[in-house]
Amino acid sequence: MKLEIKNIHKSFSGKKILHDVSFTVTTGKAMGFLGRNGAGKTTTIRALMDVFKADEGHFLIDGKPFDPRKFNIGYLPEERGMYAKEKILNQLVYFAELRGIKKAQAKASAEYWLKRFELDYAKNHKLETLSKGNQQKVQIAQSLIGDPDILIFDEPFSGLDPVNSQVLKDVIREKIEEGKLVIFSSHQMTYVEEFCDEITLIEQGRIILTGNLDKIKNDIGKSKIRLKSANFQNGELKEKIQHFTDFLDISEDKKSLIIHLPESNNLNNFLNQCLKAGIEIEMISPYRPSLTDIFIQKVGEEHA
Amino acid sequence: MHNISKVFMFELKSILSKKSLIITTAIISVILIIVTTIPTIISLFDNGDNTPVPTDKISMMGSGIVILNNAVSIEELNLFFVDVEIFDSESDVRKALTNEKINQAFIITSPTSLNTIVINRELYSNASYPLQNALRQLQIRRNLVEMNLDPNQVNLAYNVNISINEEVIGKDASDSFLIAYVLMFAVYMLVIMYGAMVSTSVAREKDNRTMELLITSTKPDALIIGKVFANGLAGVLQFGFISIVAILGIFVNRANYPSEILSMVLGGLRWDSMMVFLIFTFFGYLLYLFIYASLGSLVSKMEDVSSSVAPITLLFIASYVIATLGLQMPEIMIVKIGSYIPFTAILAMPVRYFLTSVSWIELVISLMLMTFTAWLFARISIDIYRLGSLNYGNKLSFVKALQLIREDKRK
Structure with a gap:
């Protein structure tokens, strides 16, 4: 399956929220939809889920118009909510039935996921009797009932403790391996980086980057190296390197200096210059940016 | 659906x-x-021993009456009322009112005048009306006798009923x-x-x-x-x-x-x-x-x-x-x-x-x-x-x- 989000525009009360949003998600590859708070992630997902209509643009599945109610979709909205005073199993079955899943299958599936999340003891309890974290797990179970072909999680990790985050990560990995189409939005980069094959960055309603995460990292890290000296602190090292005329772009993070080598100056030439300058090299390696680095860089470029 | x-x-x-x-x-x-x-509960407690109140007489239960100047006789009042409680003086009846033994008191000062005393007056209360009516009837009777007319015959002449037969089409x-x-x-x-x-x-x-x-x-x-x-x-x-x-x-x-x-x-x-x-x-x-x-x-x-x-x-x-x-x-x-x-x-x-x-x-x-x-x-x-x-x-x-x-x- 291939889901295409094509040229989506959306305004509310005259204010444009989404500007020509386009990206593609394919089966078996997790898509991380990233952006800051208010960037337009939830609006895009709500338009995709037909909570409201987009002003312009199309959602296509395998080239045909996408109607979310015709597919078995597991959806975890950002605005979490279920019936506080209803028994957990009853409402899980009810939500699944509304999605077109047969009652018996819905019940069996609900019981499976409750057991998997160690909540089977509470299936006949009212939702309000559970802790916030456990209520969150019930919400996630809701989205997984009936083995959906498409999974859409809006900020799935918010509110989860590290243990439950790990449980969810395992489930998402499992679903990706099963060949499901998985989209999830987040502003927590570390979670996304762990298992996303594809990423899409959105900022102020505009897509600023989309594609394969490895390729993006390679492209952004191309011609950049990390350098750490045994006899100079980063500040002193930066001072020394700045005198090498051709090295134009130097930045640093907690680990080391990050140096952009122009094509005119190869690595060997750079190393020779370092040795001549009396720099004792403790570490040198190709630079692979983290998702956070990519995000900060791209958002910075967008605002420049 | x-x-x-x-x-x-x-x-x-x-x-x-x-x-x-x-x-x-x-x-x-x-x-x-x-x-x-x-209604069923009431009927269970109704053992039939209660002496029914005559339908043409009004009960004066809870009321105290003082007759001054022999304005009317007890026998005359009994023509209209049952359970009549007569007090000797105004002070006695006021005392009974204060002690809440009775709810209202009537002091008949003359055949055609009476004073009423109540503890609290309700909005639509007309407590003295039955006694007022009785005194009027007694005075009419006295007047008729003075005019040499038979009160029973006059009463009979007044006793005319018009029968109404109403047909409702709708x-x-x-x-x-x-x-x-x-x-x-x-x-x-x-x-x-x-x-x-x-x-x-x-x-x-x-x-x-x-x-x-x-x-x-x-x-x-x-x-x-x-x-x-x-x-x-x-x-x-x-x-x-x-x-x-x-x-x-x-x-x-x-x-x-x-x-x-x-x-x-x-x-x-x-x-x-x-x-x-x-x-x-x-x-x-x-x-x-x-x-x-x-x-x-x-x-x-x-x-x-x-x-x-x-x-x-x-x-x-x-x-x-x-x-x-x-x-x-x-x-x-x-x-x-x-x-x-x-x-x-x-x-x-x-x-x-x-x-x-x-x-x-x-x-x-x-x-x-x-x-x-x-x-x-x-x-x-x-x-x-x-x-x-x-x-x-x-x-x-x-x-x-x-x-x-x-x-x-x-x-």
């Missing part, structure tokens, strides 16, 4: 399993059983008044209670953020129709159960009911009146439930529900006032107009039909207007419900919501 039944069943089970509903129904039913059994309002009032009040309670329940139920789904999950799982039509019909049926079941308890209570105890009360209860029960009542109640109830549902969609917080539904509640109270006027004066213009306006016809038309003659053309026109309005508000409430799922935060006004829907449909 499939999902309407799913939503309907889920909501219905949820409402019917509420402890508050079960307890309220049980309490009302017990009260009704007790109330309808009162409906007798006195037959149907009680049943019309009871049914009108039941519908009033039904709409107020279950209207509030629907709007609260919708607002709660926004408040606890369940709405987004629902609206992405099925169409808003299914959600709102299922919810309205489930709440509607729950109301009918609760009121139906209570009505059955009341009817059974009356039926079981009917032997101990005075015949005039039975005829007041059963006199107005005709199948055509009941059909008109049920049809107008059905569509009017639906109309109000859909309006309440749409108003519930306009708010995001539970605490805003009451202010959101206040206008429609006021409109319904106005409808109740018009129908109450109709019970007294079913032919007045405001009641006639009210029986055509869909928001007021729910109560006004059945009341008119119970009490007067209403042509079938009038019924059909009123019903068509009501069903069309119910359908229109069902559509509007579905659109508002869908629109409402996007609006978390400030309360939307009904007019603003309609504008947004129109803009959305233009796209």
Whole structure:
């Protein structure tokens, strides 16, 4: 399956929220939809889920118009909510039935996921009797009932403790391996980086980057190296390197200096210059940016 | 359609399993059983030993009388009253009043004058009237004797009864008044209670953020129709159960009911009146439930529900006032107009039909207007419900919501 989000525009009360949003998600590859708070992630997902209509643009599945109610979709909205005073199993079955899943299958599936999340003891309890974290797990179970072909999680990790985050990560990995189409939005980069094959960055309603995460990292890290000296602190090292005329772009993070080598100056030439300058090299390696680095860089470029 | 039944069943089970509903129904039913059994309870304690009070004499129990200047004799008072308690002096009777041994005191100062003393005077109290009347009769009798006329013959001459034979071609309002009032009040309670329940139920789904999950799982039509019909049926079941308890209570105890009360209860029960009542109640109830549902969609917080539904509640109270006027004066213009306006016809038309003659053309026109309005508000409430799922935060006004829907449909 291939889901295409094509040229989506959306305004509310005259204010444009989404500007020509386009990206593609394919089966078996997790898509991380990233952006800051208010960037337009939830609006895009709500338009995709037909909570409201987009002003312009199309959602296509395998080239045909996408109607979310015709597919078995597991959806975890950002605005979490279920019936506080209803028994957990009853409402899980009810939500699944509304999605077109047969009652018996819905019940069996609900019981499976409750057991998997160690909540089977509470299936006949009212939702309000559970802790916030456990209520969150019930919400996630809701989205997984009936083995959906498409999974859409809006900020799935918010509110989860590290243990439950790990449980969810395992489930998402499992679903990706099963060949499901998985989209999830987040502003927590570390979670996304762990298992996303594809990423899409959105900022102020505009897509600023989309594609394969490895390729993006390679492209952004191309011609950049990390350098750490045994006899100079980063500040002193930066001072020394700045005198090498051709090295134009130097930045640093907690680990080391990050140096952009122009094509005119190869690595060997750079190393020779370092040795001549009396720099004792403790570490040198190709630079692979983290998702956070990519995000900060791209958002910075967008605002420049 | 499939999902309407799913939503309907889920909501219905949820409402019917509420402890508050079960307890309220049980309490009302017990009260009704007790109330309808009162005549039987009274008959159990009535051992037949009580000496009946003569029907032409009035009991003066709780009253004290002082006769000054031999204005009248005790024998004369006994012609009109029983249980007469005579005190020797005004001070004695005041003392008895102060000690609350009696409620009121009468001091007869002359054959044609009396003073009345009471502890507290009630708004419509006319305690001295029977004694005043008795003194007047005694004085007339004395006057007649002085004129050498026989008081008994004069009395006979005055005793003329005119017999009236009234034929009612249409409906007798006195037959149907009680049943019309009871049914009108039941519908009033039904709409107020279950209207509030629907709007609260919708607002709660926004408040606890369940709405987004629902609206992405099925169409808003299914959600709102299922919810309205489930709440509607729950109301009918609760009121139906209570009505059955009341009817059974009356039926079981009917032997101990005075015949005039039975005829007041059963006199107005005709199948055509009941059909008109049920049809107008059905569509009017639906109309109000859909309006309440749409108003519930306009708010995001539970605490805003009451202010959101206040206008429609006021409109319904106005409808109740018009129908109450109709019970007294079913032919007045405001009641006639009210029986055509869909928001007021729910109560006004059945009341008119119970009490007067209403042509079938009038019924059909009123019903068509009501069903069309119910359908229109069902559509509007579905659109508002869908629109409402996007609006978390400030309360939307009904007019603003309609504008947004129109803009959305233009796209």
